Amino acid sequence: xxxxxxxxxxSAANQCEGAYLKDGKGLSIxxxxxxxxxxxxxxxxxxxxxxxxYPNHDGNRFYDHYKEDIALxxxxxxxxYRMSIAWTRIFPNGDEExxxxxxxxxxxxxxxxxxxxxxxxxxxxxxxxxxxxxxKEYGSWRNRKVIDFFVTYAKxxxxxxxxxVQYWITFNEINAIEFMPYYPAGLVIQEGESRDQxxxxxxxxMLVASAKVVRYAHEINSENKVGxxxxxxxxxxxxCHPDDVLKSELTNQDFLGIPDVQVxxxxxxxxxxxxxxxxxxxxxxxxxxxxxxxxxxxxxxxSYYMSMVQGEHREGESFAKGNMVxxxxxxxxxxxxWGWQIDPVGLRITMNYLYQKYRIPLFIVxxxxxxxxxxxxxxxxxDQYRVDYLEKHLSEMKKTxxxxxxxxxxxxxxxxxxxxxxxxxxxxxxxGLVYVDKDDCGKGTYKRYKxxxxxxxxxxxxxxxxxxxxxxx
Ligand code: BG6
Numbered sequence: 456x457x458x459x460x461x462x463x464x465x466s467a468a469n470q471c472e473g474a475y476l477k478d479g480k481g482l483s484i485x486x487x488x489x490x491x492x493x494x495x496x497x498x499x500x501x502x503x504x505x506x507x508x509y510p511n512h513d514g515n516r517f518y519d520h521y522k523e524d525i526a527l528x529x530x531x532x533x534x535x536y537r538m539s540i541a542w543t544r545i546f547p548n549g550d551e552e553x554x555x556x557x558x559x560x561x562x563x564x565x566x567x568x569x570x571x572x573x574x575x576x577x578x579x580x581x582x583x584x585x586x587x588x589x590x591k592e593y594g595s596w597r598n599r600k601v602i603d604f605f606v607t608y609a610k611x612x613x614x615x616x617x618x619x620v621q622y623w624i625t626f627n628e629i630n631a632i633e634f635m636p637y638y639p640a641g642l643v644i645q646e647g648e649s650r651d652q653x654x655x656x657x658x659x660x661m662l663v664a665s666a667k668v669v670r671y672a673h674e675i676n677s678e679n680k681v682g683x684x685x686x687x688x689x690x691x692x693x694x695c696h697p698d699d700v701l702k703s704e705l706t707n708q709d710f711l712g713i714p715d716v717q718v719x720x721x722x723x724x725x726x727x728x729x730x731x732x733x734x735x736x737x738x739x740x741x742x743x744x745x746x747x748x749x750x751x752x753x754x755x756x757x758s759y760y761m762s763m764v765q766g767e768h769r770e771g772e773s774f775a776k777g778n779m780v781x782x783x784x785x786x787x788x789x790x791x792x793w794g795w796q797i798d799p800v801g802l803r804i805t806m807n808y809l810y811q812k813y814r815i816p817l818f819i820v821x822x823x824x825x826x827x828x829x830x831x832x833x834x835x836x837x838d839q840y841r842v843d844y845l846e847k848h849l850s851e852m853k854k855t856x857x858x859x860x861x862x863x864x865x866x867x868x869x870x871x872x873x874x875x876x877x878x879x880x881x882x883x884x885x886x887g888l889v890y891v892d893k894d895d896c897g898k899g900t901y902k903r904y905k906x907x908x909x910x911x912x913x914x915x916x917x918x919x920x921x922x923x924x925x926x927x928x
Pocket of ligand 1: 627
């Protein structure tokens with residue numbers, strides 16, 4: 456890997472910070488989501504109800520532990536840390552005229568701490584945490600006014616942190632709006648609404664907002680780099696039957712229809728044809744096309760957890776579970792404890808696919824294994840399964856860069872310090888290289904423990920990816 460390669464880890468404010476009302480923070484959409492499990496989905500409640508536990512209220516208490524956590528990242532040799540800013544710490548309701556100074560100070564302190572260890576922050580502006588007030592009062596991204604609220608927030612933090620941050624990501628997994636619209640866009644589809652119309656209109660507003668923010672980032676510092684962030688694992692064809700092949704290829708196109716706009720600066724003909732087919736009529740202002748065109752992103756970041764299989768579904772056949780979306784089961788792959796299929800080679804195929812399409816540098820900003828870990832009495836956690844998973848994915852990543860010539864800015868392991876799962880709300884679905892003593896009900900000391908994977912990753916980074924083998928443990 457080249458000497459500037461950004462090795463690191465990733466998190467999201469709502470899943471790690473906790474302190475959900477501290478120092479003037481407002482409620483975000485994740486603050487009204489209950490815990491869940493493999494079997495039962497998380498609920499969105501109308502306000503906070505005493506009968507439920509809301510795991511994001513505590514996260515892993517990064518808000519209080521950030522110095523210790525960043526020191527651990529420094530010890531592993533992180534070159535970068537992908538984090539997000541909670542919009543509700545800066546503008547608690549989203550529509551205020553001036554920001555909350557305490558929120559800005561918190562992030563300033565985090566950035567100062569990162570600087571001590573020469574860790575480059577990669578900052579997502581909106582990672583599943585928009586202000587609840589904007590959802591209730593304005594209907595969320597359905598409403599064009601939200602563009603201005605987001606742009607004001609983005610400009611505030613970009614200006615304030617100009618000397619600390621050069622890598623920005625506008626929306627986490629923007630295309631997840633098609634599958635789970637609540638997460639990226641705070642949307643709950645109401646009875647009588649056309650799901651497609653609401654989703655794609657909201658996505659359009661997000662795209663315009665994203666482009667405006669990209670423009671601003673470039674204006675204030677020509678060195679700033681802004682990325683889109685796509686949820687994407689390549690879709691395989693179940694068989695070589697042309698119908699299956701067509702289905703898998705069109706599914707790939709469907710997945711990327713929204714990120715395409717961020718990269719190319721316009722809607723693809725394919726995407727517009729889909730809107731026509733779905734009777735979606737986008738309300739656009741005259742200047743929107745120009746805004747999209749002038750706000751193209753500099754890199755394409757993405758999350759990769761699994762590939763998927765598309766084709767004719769046969770009776771009695773089960774579907775594979777997955778991150779937001781499901782596909783057919785792939786008989787050649789093993790699964791994690793949550794049923795997600797594990798496919799390191801799929802990462803190579805995915806990277807090649809994205810690069811051939813976009814021709815801008817890629818950044819793997821999420822990848823990792825959610826697994827149950829056991830903390831032993833001596834404080835150790837033997838997570839060889841996670842080392843195996845990461846080792847195989849990194850090995851494919853290296854081949855993609857070194858043998859296929861795909862430019863890659865960096866790699867960040869998802870949930871590097873155990874945090875709350877977005878999908879299930881569980882704590883026991885752990886991704887970290889560092890264990891956090893907290894259970895699914897919020898009980899625990901919140902103490903941090905280094906897992907075996909911690910020492911392994913440190914060696915990976917020290918050797919700049921040369922030593923992936925487990926004998927270095
Ligand atoms: C991504 C999200 O979709 O997947 C993260 O950006 C999330 O926020 C990650 O945590 C893993 O999913 P889960 O449901 O296992 O937490």
